[in-house]
Amino acid sequence: MTSSTRKWVTLFVLAFSGGLIYQLPYLRxxxxxxxxxxxxxxxxxxxxxxxxxxxINFFLYLPGGLLADKFSYKLLVPFSLILTGITGFYYSTFPAYHMALTVHVIWAFTTVFTFWPTMLKAVKMLGESSEQGRLFGFLDGGRGLSATLSAFAALWIFKAFGATSLGLRGAILFYSVALIVLGIAAYFLLDNKKSEEESSGKLFEGIVDVLKMPSIWLAAIIIFTGYSINAGLTYVTPYLTDVFHMSVSVGAFIGIIRTYGLRLGGGPLGGIIADRMGSATRYIRIGFVAVILLMALFTIIPGNPSYLVIMLVNMLVVSLLVFTIKGVYFAPLDEIKVPNSLAGAAYGAISLVGYLPDTFIYTYFGNLLDKNPGTPGYKYIFLSLIVLAVIGFLASLLLYKRLKKQKTQAPARIDSLAS
Known part of the structure; x- marks a missing residue:
């Protein structure tokens, strides 16, 4: 197997692992x-x-990053996958409630603490700076493909056993076995390279330096806003159903296309464009501008069924655009020039902030709809998404300017040292 083939096969395994490992915790x-x-x-x-x-996930992102910088991802990724799978075997016995809670606590550790920042770091180290957009774009697309295919396979197993508890047990066992197989494959594909800094044990000193970097916080804000906008777009389907009288069946079909189909193509497309532009941050900045303009259409177009087709097209275009941004919003870490020895800590830090919306965003959107029934509530959601896109644009603009300034200053420092 050539080095190039091995790289993409490894990315494939990581992407499928990243999509499959969360199927058990989110089985509901x-x-x-x-x-x-x-x-x-x-x-x-x-x-x-x-x-x-x-x-528990919320409190494990940053410690998980430190762990990723301390231990080899050749060990952590397979450990996470295999232990999640083994725990799934126990979960398939349908234990008592308190034990089911315990299993979810264990999964928090195996899917976030030992896996999430480690997976991101492993992807980052698969390629050069010129490949980061594609690597992370295909990672996101692969995760979406993995989640989609495995969900359909689990559903087929569930129905094959009569859609009963036996079928549910079969679905859980399917996920568990698949995770163990992926864990074994990951062990043989991932290398065991460690930098001198990773072996030095000075990780806690390094994380302080990482947290002091304004660029890290700007990258975290980009993820925060992109993730929130993607969550808010899920309300477009009920908006079209309630206000534009789109049928529920068409809404369900459009929801599947938006959630799965566009994600599969959006991530890789964003990665390819970002690499061709030479900067993921530059692409994200432009992407947020387009999101602002397209989201504005949702607030301008009247709630008349005659405009349904226009609204559908607009929803699909803005959703695809957001998925292209989402696919590459971890790529700027390479442009920030965080050393590989601290990449895990950096991914943990930006994930902590970036995924913070999970703790409140859906409640916020729900309150807007409850307090402002009908069209006004949806309009407030769309205005909120525009504000988030503006914040994302400003964060990406500032980050792009900082990175551009660093590039122009670097040759000057080299020249001064040489003289």
Whole structure:
């Protein structure tokens, strides 16, 4: 296997791992009622499984980054996948509620603490600076493909066993076995390189330096806004259904296209464009401008069914655009020139801020709709998304200017040292 082939095969395994490893913790999104019946739990208890998982995740992003810089990803990635799979075998026995909570706590550690920043660092180190956009773009697209294919496979297994608790057990076992297989493949594909800084043990001193970098916080704001906008776009479908009288079945179909189809193409497309432009940050800056303009159309176009086709096209275009941004918004870390020895810590820090919307954004949007029923509530959501896009644009503009300034100053420093 050539080095180039090995690189893309490794990226494929990492991408599929990144999409599949979260299927078990988020099983409720696919099998809500079957889970209630199999585990004998109510709505609140099922919600608590995700609450405990989400809360612990929040506190593990940064420590997980430190771990990624301390230990080799050749060990951490397979460990995360295999342990998640093994725990899935136990989960398939439908343990008591308190034990199900314990399993979700374990999954928080195996999917975030030992996996998420480590996976991002492993992807970063697969290629040169000129490839970062494509690597992260194809990572996001691959994660979407993995989640989609595995979800359909699990659903087929569930139905094949009569859509009963036995079928749910089969679906869980399918995810578990797939994770273990991916973990074994990752072990043999990932290298075991470690830099001198990684072996020095000065990680906590280094993380202080990382947190002092304004560029890191600007990158985190970009992810925060992009992630929030993507969450807000999920409300376009009910908007078209409620206000433009689009049928529920068409809405469900459009939702699938937006959630899965556009993600599969958006990430790779954004990566290719970003690499051709020579800067992911530059592309993200332009992308936010386009998002602002397209989102403005949602606030301007009257809520008349005759405009439904225009609104559908606009939704699909802006959704694709957001997915292209989302696919590459981890790529600027290479442009910031964070050393590989601290890449994990940096990814942990920006993930901590970037995914903070998970703790409040849907509640915020829901309150807007409840307090402003009908069209006004949706308009407020779209205005909120415009504000977020403006903030994202300003953060990417400032980051781009900082990086451009660093590039112009670097030769001057070299010349002064030479003289």
């Amino acid at each position: 999104e696919q099998f809500y009622i079957p889970m209630q019946n199999a585990f004998h739990i109510n709505n609140t208890q099922l919600g608590n499984l995700m609450t405990i998982y989400g809360i």
